[in-house]
Amino acid sequence: MVSNRSNFSQYSALSAEELAAKLDRMYFADAVDIVNHLSFDQALAAFEHLPLDCAIGLFNKTELLRATALLTSLESEKAADILDGMAVVRAKDIFQDMNEKNRRRLFVLLEPATRTDLQKLMNYPRRSAGALMTTEFITVLADWTVEATLNLIRTVETGRETVYTAYIIDPETNVLLSAISLRLLVLSKPKAKVIDAAKHAQPIQCSPTMHQRDLARLFRRYDLLSIAVVDEANHIIGIVTVDNVLDSMTKTMSEETQKFGGMEALEKPYMQITFLNMLEKRGGWLCLLFVGEMLTASVMQHYEHELAHAIVLTLFIPLIMSSGGNSGSQATSLIIRALALNEIRLGDWWRVVLREIPMGLSLGAILGAIGYARVLVWQFTGIYNYGDHWFLIALTVGGTLIAIVMFGSLVGSMLPFVLKAMGFDPASASAPFVATFVDVAGIAIYFSIAAFILAGTLL
Amino acid sequence: MVSNRSNFSQYSALSAEELAAKLDRMYFADAVDIVNHLSFDQALAAFEHLPLDCAIGLFNKTELLRATALLTSLESEKAADILDGMAVVRAKDIFQDMNEKNRRRLFVLLEPATRTDLQKLMNYPRRSAGALMTTEFITVLADWTVEATLNLIRTVETGRETVYTAYIIDPETNVLLSAISLRLLVLSKPKAKVIDAAKHAQPIQCSPTMHQRDLARLFRRYDLLSIAVVDEANHIIGIVTVDNVLDSMTKTMSEETQKFGGMEALEKPYMQITFLNMLEKRGGWLCLLFVGEMLTASVMQHYEHELAHAIVLTLFIPLIMSSGGNSGSQATSLIIRALALNEIRLGDWWRVVLREIPMGLSLGAILGAIGYARVLVWQFTGIYNYGDHWFLIALTVGGTLIAIVMFGSLVGSMLPFVLKAMGFDPASASAPFVATFVDVAGIAIYFSIAAFILAGTLL
Numbered sequence: 011m012v013s014n015r016s017n018f019s020q021y022s023a024l025s026a027e028e029l030a031a032k033l034d035r036m037y038f039a040d041a042v043d044i045v046n047h048l049s050f051d052q053a054l055a056a057f058e059h060l061p062l063d064c065a066i067g068l069f070n071k072t073e074l075l076r077a078t079a080l081l082t083s084l085e086s087e088k089a090a091d092i093l094d095g096m097a098v099v100r101a102k103d104i105f106q107d108m109n110e111k112n113r114r115r116l117f118v119l120l121e122p123a124t125r126t127d128l129q130k131l132m133n134y135p136r137r138s139a140g141a142l143m144t145t146e147f148i149t150v151l152a153d154w155t156v157e158a159t160l161n162l163i164r165t166v167e168t169g170r171e172t173v174y175t176a177y178i179i180d181p182e183t184n185v186l187l188s189a190i191s192l193r194l195l196v197l198s199k200p201k202a203k204v205i206d207a208a209k210h211a212q213p214i215q216c217s218p219t220m221h222q223r224d225l226a227r228l229f230r231r232y233d234l235l236s237i238a239v240v241d242e243a244n245h246i247i248g249i250v251t252v253d254n255v256l257d258s259m260t261k262t263m264s265e266e267t268q269k270f271g272g273m274e275a276l277e278k279p280y281m282q283i284t285f286l287n288m289l290e291k292r293g294g295w296l297c298l299l300f301v302g303e304m305l306t307a308s309v310m311q312h313y314e315h316e317l318a319h320a321i322v323l324t325l326f327i328p329l330i331m332s333s334g335g336n337s338g339s340q341a342t343s344l345i346i347r348a349l350a351l352n353e354i355r356l357g358d359w360w361r362v363v364l365r366e367i368p369m370g371l372s373l374g375a376i377l378g379a380i381g382y383a384r385v386l387v388w389q390f391t392g393i394y395n396y397g398d399h400w401f402l403i404a405l406t407v408g409g410t411l412i413a414i415v416m417f418g419s420l421v422g423s424m425l426p427f428v429l430k431a432m433g434f435d436p437a438s439a440s441a442p443f444v445a446t447f448v449d450v451a452g453i454a455i456y457f458s459i460a461a462f463i464l465a466g467t468l469l
Numbered sequence: 470m471v472s473n474r475s476n477f478s479q480y481s482a483l484s485a486e487e488l489a490a491k492l493d494r495m496y497f498a499d500a501v502d503i504v505n506h507l508s509f510d511q512a513l514a515a516f517e518h519l520p521l522d523c524a525i526g527l528f529n530k531t532e533l534l535r536a537t538a539l540l541t542s543l544e545s546e547k548a549a550d551i552l553d554g555m556a557v558v559r560a561k562d563i564f565q566d567m568n569e570k571n572r573r574r575l576f577v578l579l580e581p582a583t584r585t586d587l588q589k590l591m592n593y594p595r596r597s598a599g600a601l602m603t604t605e606f607i608t609v610l611a612d613w614t615v616e617a618t619l620n621l622i623r624t625v626e627t628g629r630e631t632v633y634t635a636y637i638i639d640p641e642t643n644v645l646l647s648a649i650s651l652r653l654l655v656l657s658k659p660k661a662k663v664i665d666a667a668k669h670a671q672p673i674q675c676s677p678t679m680h681q682r683d684l685a686r687l688f689r690r691y692d693l694l695s696i697a698v699v700d701e702a703n704h705i706i707g708i709v710t711v712d713n714v715l716d717s718m719t720k721t722m723s724e725e726t727q728k729f730g731g732m733e734a735l736e737k738p739y740m741q742i743t744f745l746n747m748l749e750k751r752g753g754w755l756c757l758l759f760v761g762e763m764l765t766a767s768v769m770q771h772y773e774h775e776l777a778h779a780i781v782l783t784l785f786i787p788l789i790m791s792s793g794g795n796s797g798s799q800a801t802s803l804i805i806r807a808l809a810l811n812e813i814r815l816g817d818w819w820r821v822v823l824r825e826i827p828m829g830l831s832l833g834a835i836l837g838a839i840g841y842a843r844v845l846v847w848q849f850t851g852i853y854n855y856g857d858h859w860f861l862i863a864l865t866v867g868g869t870l871i872a873i874v875m876f877g878s879l880v881g882s883m884l885p886f887v888l889k890a891m892g893f894d895p896a897s898a899s900a901p902f903v904a905t906f907v908d909v910a911g912i913a914i915y916f917s918i919a920a921f922i923l924a925g926t927l928l
Contacts, residue, residue: 230712231498234712264806268802268803268806271798281813285824285827293831296832301839307843317783327783328787336754337755339731340901342730343729344732
């Protein structure tokens with residue numbers, strides 16, 4: 011099942027009935043692979059013959075390509091049945107992908123409950139518990155028995171294998187009281203009250219606005235399979251299951267890597283995105299960084315005099331700039347993750363400053379020593395002649411490296427804090443952004459130090 | 470439970486018995502927080518009074534600080550009982566943390582099964598299914614009834630809430646035949662054969678050497694709660710549960726961000742790592758990159774003549790270098806993720822080349838146009854005078870930007886492929902490494918283009 015059993019052409023040769031029968035016996039994920047390789051008409055014909063349950067299962071997979079086009083090409087009644095049966099989160103995605111005409115045609119055919127759920131879901135922010143939650147979950151009243159709860163689970167057809175918890179609510183107020191896992195239900199005495207069988211008084215719960223990152227933390231902390239999403243009155247409005255968290259985490263991982271790499275996050279796989287869309291995602295940031303980096307030229311124009319008198323200084327510009335950028339990029343990557351994992355909080359910024367200053371100075375001293383040695387070695391071995399003032403030049407390079415690495419570490423570590431304090435995602439801090447910032451300041455630092463050390467000699 | 474209920478001092482005042490009684494009624498994760506805030510002696514006393522089940526639960530949490538010290542300070546018999554009861558993965562971590570004396574003292578007291586499991590686990594590579602798996606799972610013979618299976622689940626005390634699947638093996642050969650979820654067991658007729666009640670013929674399984682990244686892909690693909698780990702004879706040797714995958718994914722996310730940021734991955738949280746350890750993790754790569762970047766100085770020395778005659782060229786060095794680095798960093802982040810998600814494979818490198826060349830040229834053309842315009846605007850508005858040959862200089866800057874952005878995109882996108890082809894993790898490609906590589910080539914490209922365009926005028 012795992013490997014590529016992908017002799018897909020054999021399936022194209024089958025009749026729609028035969029194909030549907032075959033797909034119905036497979037894992038949804040494998041069936042989706044096959045449907046993705048069919049022509050559009052073949053795929054549509056297969057869906058026309060698939061049992062409703064299986065069709066719902068396939069549309070529930072985000073991997074199904076052409077989902078919106080397939081669904082809107084099906085007979086309206088069947089399409090509405092599928093939408094009613096689907097995970098609401100996924101139905102929402104498909105709905106948002108439709109054109110206005112189809113949306114209007116299908117929306118009126120949906121069950122009222124689906125309609126309400128869809129409208130609710132569309133209002134929650136991206137990657138929040140509300141946007142990730144499913145509204146299909148099992149609630150029982152606190153005075154039910156374990157047996158009655160198990161019977162309910164047997165009869166309720168949720169179609170979702172991951173629903174492994176029953177939520178216990180107050181018979182009077184509907185307030186969420188507790189949660190009981192299927193495992194505990196099976197272990198408990200059938201005649202016991204379900205509230206007594208539930209192990210912990212208060213279940214782990216979250217608000218619909220909680221970000222996926224914090225959700226993932228709760229899942230890991232309490233080894234959860236699902237979490238209850240509650241409103242302000244403590245009424246359960248949905249659950250987020252571990253498979254949705256896993257999905258969302260993987261997407262976040264890609265988005266954060268791309269942002270850290272200095273571009274807008276992509277919504278589609280690398281090979282599927284159009285050229286123009288990709289150009290936009292990369293070009294926007296690249297232009298912005300370019301305009302920022304233009305300041306380096308302005309700063310250098312300002313030091314025109316020094317440049318003309320000490321061309322030898324220009325030899326070290328790339329070396330110095332890159333060291334500042336690299337140390338900044340290291341510090342940013344560290345702090346982004348420490349903030350994401352709640353290892354440090356916004357108020358800890360000064361603790362980080364107290365760590366990064368000695369760290370930056372030490373790292374700078376190491377690079378400074380290497381840079382200093384480099385000038386000396388080249389000078390004495392005769393590889394290059396830095397002129398009469400080689401000693402002062404070595405000193406300038408070494409001193410600048412200490413200052414710039416310290417500055418880079420400090421700026422790099424503070425940027426995620428600044429973003430967070432301003433209400434942005436700290437993970438949108440990017441290595442190129444830090445580098446650009448440090449570059450501009452780096453040139454200024456370099457020439458200031460040079461002006462000081464070389465005053466009266468070269469300058 | 471979720472928020473900080475952290476009035477920890479109240480717990481320090483309790484007697485060991487009272488404290489143990491309180492801890493026993495909490496979520497393990499919350500109890501661990503409290504124990505972490507106790508003094509070592511108090512924590513030890515609490516463990517001496519905790520029921521075995523609860524002590525095992527706490528030691529199972531990776532968040533428990535001083536775990537090895539606490540365990541080895543307990544009475545040998547009790548320590549061995551805890552180790553026997555713990556998830557083997559976690560017991561392995563603690564064992565590897567002990568000194569030789571304690572390891573020898575405790576190892577002989579363990580049950581033979583635990584000893585074998587421990588030795589097996591220590592041999593699997595990091596982040597592999599074998600290293601992540603637990604050896605506590607439920608197997609039943611294919612000819613058992615659903616009822617008998619449920620009864621087994623009721624009696625087996627696994628202590629792990631996440632064990633939600635029973636694995637069905639052949640009564641003769643012990644080969645893994647199928648898997649059945651607890652939910653399906655509850656839904657099935659008690660007298661039915663368990664193998665008939667299981668929905669799919671072959672369960673989703675993996676080898677003990679499968680990497681966590683591929684595991685996560687399977688979990689997402691099939692919405693799994695656990696996966697069977699099988700040996701070559703198709704005998705089940707363990708299971709990996711979704712909570713371990715979630716944990717491992719979070720750690721991988723941090724490691725990859727740190728590597729991409731140009732440093733060695735940390736094993737501990739930012740605030741807990743020692744200064745020297747941190748210096749090592751960051752200094753190593755920083756020095757390596759620094760030495761690589763030194764080549765820029767050598768390249769520039771080579772173009773000494775051009776530099777002396779056209780100092781104006783130096784003004785654009787930072788701008789040109791950073792554009793190459795930024796476009797490379799973008800391309801690397803894209804390809805790292807696309808490879809991690811199996812969107813592209815090693816053999817697709819030429820497809821990526823075919824995409825990145827026109828992409829790099831287009832992005833380069835945009836930046837080139839801005840750079841060109843910048844020289845013109847500064848020249849005409851009189852902000853800066855680039856001399857008689859300002860037009861040729863603008864042409865040099867624009868042309869170099871096209872070449873360098875294309876080069877950066879190409880190098881950045883190919884680096885993860887090269888690493889993968891060499892057997893390394895493509896995610897160890899770092900933004901600073903790409904930037905350093907592109908910088909050195911960038912200087913050479915710049916001066917070559919300048920030498921060509923400005924020959925006979927400035928040069």
